[in-house]
Amino acid sequence: QFPCMRSIGNDxxxxxxxxxxxxxxxxxxxxxxxxxxxxxxxxRSQRIVFTGHSSGGATAILATVWYLETYFTKQSGFFPEPLxxxxxxxxxxxxxxxxxxxxxxWSRFIVNFVTRFDIxxx
Numbered sequence: 001q002f003p004c005m006r007s008i009g010n011d012x013x014x015x016x017x018x019x020x021x022x023x024x025x026x027x028x029x030x031x032x033x034x035x036x037x038x039x040x041x042x043x044r045s046q047r048i049v050f051t052g053h054s055s056g057g058a059t060a061i062l063a064t065v066w067y068l069e070t071y072f073t074k075q076s077g078f079f080p081e082p083l084x085x086x087x088x089x090x091x092x093x094x095x096x097x098x099x100x101x102x103x104x105x106w107s108r109f110i111v112n113f114v115t116r117f118d119i120x121x122x
Contacts, residue, residue: 057089
């Protein structure tokens with residue numbers, strides 16, 4: 001799904017939650033990609049924000065990775081940096097996913113807000 005989301009050393013793909021990946025696939029089959037492109041083309045000096053609560057936050061993380069794969073790795077030029085804000089989002093992927101986000105320096109675009117006793121993000 002995401003070429004950058006793999007382990008380079010042992011050539012293993014990252015694993016993400018199937019339900020959240022299904023949500024992303026549904027999202028990108030709608031007018032969402034066109035809407036994002038419209039925003040990117042008209043607002044190059046501003047940030048594009050992806051946000052969600054609980055499972056919507058997990059989908060927002062994957063949408064942010066989709067955006068980064070689509071605009072930051074394949075095209076030259078300046079594109080708005082994304083910002084992903086999640087609230088009580090559950091874990092999205094495995095250690096390979098986490099490592100790849102750090103390796104690509106993409107974790108800097110994701111901020112997770114978690115309340116102290118919320119059991120969902122654990």
